[in-house]
Amino acid sequence: MASDTEASEGSRDTAVPALSHPATRPSGWSRREFAALAAVAIAVPLAWWIGSTVMGRGNGFNDFHDFWLAAKLITMGDSPYDKHALAALANAQGLHFVVGTGYSYPLPFAVAMIPFAALPFTVAVLAFNALGLLPFGLTVAAWICWAHGSQVGLARRRLLLAAAAGLYPSVYGTIANGQAGLVLMPLLGLGAMAILDGGTRRGILGGLAVGLAAIVKLTPGAMAVPLILGRRWAAAGALAVGAVGSLALATVLAPWAGDGSGGLTALLEPDSYFTNQSINGFVSRLVLPSERTVPLWNHAFDPRLPMLILTGLFGLATLWILWQSRVGLRGRRGLALGLGIALVAGLIGAPKGTYWNQVMVLVPAGLLIAVEVPDLRFGRLLRLDLVLLACWIVGTSVQTLLWMYPPSKSVAFAPLVTILTSSSVFGLLALWLVLARRLRATPADEPAVATVGLR
Numbered sequence: 001m002a003s004d005t006e007a008s009e010g011s012r013d014t015a016v017p018a019l020s021h022p023a024t025r026p027s028g029w030s031r032r033e034f035a036a037l038a039a040v041a042i043a044v045p046l047a048w049w050i051g052s053t054v055m056g057r058g059n060g061f062n063d064f065h066d067f068w069l070a071a072k073l074i075t076m077g078d079s080p081y082d083k084h085a086l087a088a089l090a091n092a093q094g095l096h097f098v099v100g101t102g103y104s105y106p107l108p109f110a111v112a113m114i115p116f117a118a119l120p121f122t123v124a125v126l127a128f129n130a131l132g133l134l135p136f137g138l139t140v141a142a143w144i145c146w147a148h149g150s151q152v153g154l155a156r157r158r159l160l161l162a163a164a165a166g167l168y169p170s171v172y173g174t175i176a177n178g179q180a181g182l183v184l185m186p187l188l189g190l191g192a193m194a195i196l197d198g199g200t201r202r203g204i205l206g207g208l209a210v211g212l213a214a215i216v217k218l219t220p221g222a223m224a225v226p227l228i229l230g231r232r233w234a235a236a237g238a239l240a241v242g243a244v245g246s247l248a249l250a251t252v253l254a255p256w257a258g259d260g261s262g263g264l265t266a267l268l269e270p271d272s273y274f275t276n277q278s279i280n281g282f283v284s285r286l287v288l289p290s291e292r293t294v295p296l297w298n299h300a301f302d303p304r305l306p307m308l309i310l311t312g313l314f315g316l317a318t319l320w321i322l323w324q325s326r327v328g329l330r331g332r333r334g335l336a337l338g339l340g341i342a343l344v345a346g347l348i349g350a351p352k353g354t355y356w357n358q359v360m361v362l363v364p365a366g367l368l369i370a371v372e373v374p375d376l377r378f379g380r381l382l383r384l385d386l387v388l389l390a391c392w393i394v395g396t397s398v399q400t401l402l403w404m405y406p407p408s409k410s411v412a413f414a415p416l417v418t419i420l421t422s423s424s425v426f427g428l429l430a431l432w433l434v435l436a437r438r439l440r441a442t443p444a445d446e447p448a449v450a451t452v453g454l455r
Contacts, residue, residue, distance in 0.1 A: 030150060033145075033150065033155060033158070034141050034142075034145055035141075036159065036162075037137075037140060037141035037144050037145070037158060037159065037162040038137035038138050038140065038141035038162075039137065040137075040159060040162040040163050040166065041136065041137040041140035041141065041162045041163070041165050041166040042133050042134065042136065042137035042166065043166065044163055044166030044167050044171075045133065045166050045167075045171045045172045045175060046133060048167075048172045049129075049172060049175050049176070052172075052176070059175070059176040059177075059178075060097060060176075060177070061125045061129075061176070061177060061178030062097045062098055062177050062178065063177045063178050063179050063180075063356075064124075064125045064128060064177070064178025064179075065090065065095055065097040065121075065178070066086070066099075066100075066102060066103045066104075067103070067105075067109070067110070067113045067116070067128075067178070067180070068113065068116060068117055068121055068124055068125070069086050069089050069090055069093075069095070069103070070086065070102075070103035070110040070113065071110055071111075071113035071114045071116060071117035072089060072117040073085060073086060073089060073257075074110055074111065074114060074117075074254050074257045075114060075117055076089075077256060078256075078257075079256065079257055079258070079259040079260045080103040080107070080110045080257055081102065081103060081258075081259065081260035082102075082259070082260055083099065083101070083102035083103075086099065086102050086103060087099050087102075093121065095121060100273075104352075105180075105216060105217075106215050106216065106218075106247060106250075107247065107250040107251065107254070107257055107258055108215050108216070108246040108247055108249070108250040109180065109215070109216045110250075110257065111250040111253055111254055111257070116128055125178050128178065128183075129175050129178065129182075131183065132174070132175070132180075132181075132182030132183045132185075133175070133182060135182070135183070135185065135186045136171070136182045136185050136186075137166075138186070139185050139186045139189040139190060140162050140165045140166070140189075141162065142189075142190065142193070143189050143193065143366055143370075144158050144161055144162060145158075146193055146370075147366065147369070147370035147374060148161070148370070148374055148375075148376060149374070151375075154375065154376055157376040158376070161369075161376060165362055165366075168359065168361075168362060168396070169396055169397065169399070169400040170355060170356055170357075170358040170359040170361070170396070171359055171362075173355060173356045173359075173400075173403070174356045174359050177356055179354075179356040179357075179359075180216055180217070181217075181356055181357060181359035181360060182359065184213045184216060184217060184220075184360070185359065185360075185362070185363075186209075187209040187210065187212050187213040188209070188210060188213050188220060188343075188360060188363045189362075189363055189366070190206070190209060191205075191206040191207070191208075191209030191210040191213070192206065192210070192336075192339060192363055192367065193206070194206030194209065195207065195210075195227070195232065195235045195335070195339070196332055196335060196336055198332070200234045203232060203234045203235035203238070204234050204235065204237075204238040205238070206235055206238070207227070207232075207234065207235035207236060207237065207238025207239040207241075207242065208238045208239070208241065208242040209242065210223055210239050210242065211238060211239040211240060211241060211242020211243040211244075211245075211246070212242045212243070212246055214239065214242070214243045215242070215243040215246045215247055217357060217360070218346075218350070219343065219346035219347055219350050219353070219357065219360065220343060220346070220360070221239070221243060221346070222342040222343060222345060222346035223239065223339050223342050223343055223346075224236050224239050224240065225319065225322055225338075225342050226322055226329050226335060226338030226339050226341075226342050227239065227335075227339075229322055229323065229326040229329050229338070230326070230329030230330050230334070230335045230338060231329075231330055232335070268351045269304075269351075270283070270284040270288060270302075270303045270304060270307065271284055271351075271352050272284040272285045272288040272289065272290040272293065272295075273290055273291075274290060274291075274292045274293065274355075274402070274403070274406075274421050275354045275355045275356070275403075276352050276353065276354065277347075277353055277354065277355045277357075277358065277399065277422065277424045277425050277428075278347070278348060278349065278350050278351065278352065278353035278425065279307055279310050279311045279314065279348060279349055279425070280307050280311070280350075280351050280352060280353075281352070281353075281422060281425070282422040282425050283303045283306050283307040283310065284303045284307065285418050285421060285422065286303070286418070287299055287300050287301055287303055288303065292402075292406050292409065292417075292421065293409065293414070293417060293418040293421050294409050294414045294415070294418060295418065296415050296418060296419075311349045314345065314348065314349055315345065315349055318341060318342065318345040318432075321341065321436050321439060321440065322338055322341070322342065322439075324440070325337075325338065325439045325440060325442060328439065328442035328443065331442070331443075332371070333371040333442055334439065334442040336367040336368075336370060336371045337367065337368065337371065337435055337438050337439040337442060338439060339363075339364070339367060340363070340364030340365075340367040340368055340435045341364070341432060341435040341436060341439060343360060343361070343363060343364050344361060344364045344428055344431055344432045344435060345432060347360065347361060347428055348425060348428050348429065348432065355399060355403065355424055358396065358424060358428070361428065361431065364431065364435065365431065368434065368435060368438065372438055382437075384437075385434050385437060385438070388430040388431070388433050388434045389430070389431070389434055391426070391427060391430035392427040392428065392430045392431040392434075393427070394423075394427065395423045395424050395425075395426045395427020395428070395430065396423070396424045396427050398420055398423035398424075399421075399423040399424035399427070402417070402420060402421055402423070
């Protein structure tokens with residue numbers, strides 16, 4: 001945690017003019033620049049995707065198989081949670097993939113996937129990824145224009161920020177695995193923007209959007225905590241309505257499809273699979289073997305209780321920080337940081353938080369940059385914060401290398417590989433610390449509503 005001296009220094013460091021002020025930016029923003037920002041954000045992961053395919057690595061779109069087959073099962077009058085029926089349908093369709101736990105999302109997402117189930121698999125997955133990439137690029141462009149204005153002198157920095165968003169490894173990982181992260185980015189990104197912009201109506205719309213994302217990935221539901229502590233009752237209520245309402249609607253539309261959904265509790269079980277980038281995954285890999293790692297202490301203990309204790313303590317630490325900063329959460333800067341730390345904590349503590357889910361961390365990172373360095377001059381941050389941010393990037397980079405080029409389990413440094421397989425967890429912890437430090441440095445007397453970005 002930051003000391004009082006650091007908090008004071010941090011507050012002075014971040015006391016920059018809001019980019020929404022007429023004196024700090026020209027009126028309006030360039031549609032040409034908006035298009036360029038969106039194009040760059042899309043082009044970077046698209047080039048990665050094409051390059052990987054050309055080099056022969058290919059993309060299995062493994063997780064999309066579950067989505068597509070689950071929707072098909074609903075149209076056939078079966079439950080998407082019937083793992084055996086899902087596997088049988090995959091064989092009948094000539095599809096080969098890692099079934100794993102089968103379809104393991106709440107029902108609304110499977111219902112929403114029904115239109116894709118009407119298409120051949122290849123056409124469906126390409127359309128799904130395309131529909132993810134385009135809104136992702138538009139969201140990145142809208143976010144940068146909203147948070148960082150349109151000053152001519154910052155045009156290159158804004159363009160680099162868009163490229164950095166597209167280059168974040170989990171963006172490409174989401175595409176390669178046919179995951180849902182990019183589809184959710186507009187809900188999370190635009191939802192956070194609406195909540196922070198002030199006003200009850202926008203707050204309700206933003207809360208609804210985040211709630212719809214939460215019913216798919218669950219983790220965004222953690223953002224309700226800073227909303228409640230910050231007394232944003234309308235947004236918090238709308239988040240609950242978005243999540244619960246969509247679940248109720250899906251149940252009405254396909255009442256038979258919920259059979260077996262109680263099996264989702266299996267997600268709480270230990271899982272040593274390398275993509276499980278959470279406390280669950282880290283503890284599980286210490287004692288359980290996987291296809292890519294060897295345990296440090298083979299079956300030395302049951303990982304259930306240790307991971308439950310660690311996750312609980314981490315959750316309590318996050319809640320304590322939010323509670324201590326509850327007055328600051330009523331202001332825009334504090335709420336932005338609070339929403340960010342809640343989402344990052346959710347990603348770290350989720351029972352089976354896959355590596356691809358970390359595409360959502362672009363929202364907390366964007367919130368941090370929006371309120372701490374709106375002029376994109378990162379040198380104003382404290383040195384320790386810069387080091388921690390570098391650790392976050394290094395962590396996700398190491399994880400990406402191990403994903404793409406896994407070493408043999410028989411190498412002499414196999415135990416080190418096991419530890420490094422949790423690199424992105426360590427990176428997220430570094431980002432969590434930055435958000436915690438900056439949140440603790442938020443002045444308690446910050447105005448309740450501060451207008452930023454573009455109208």
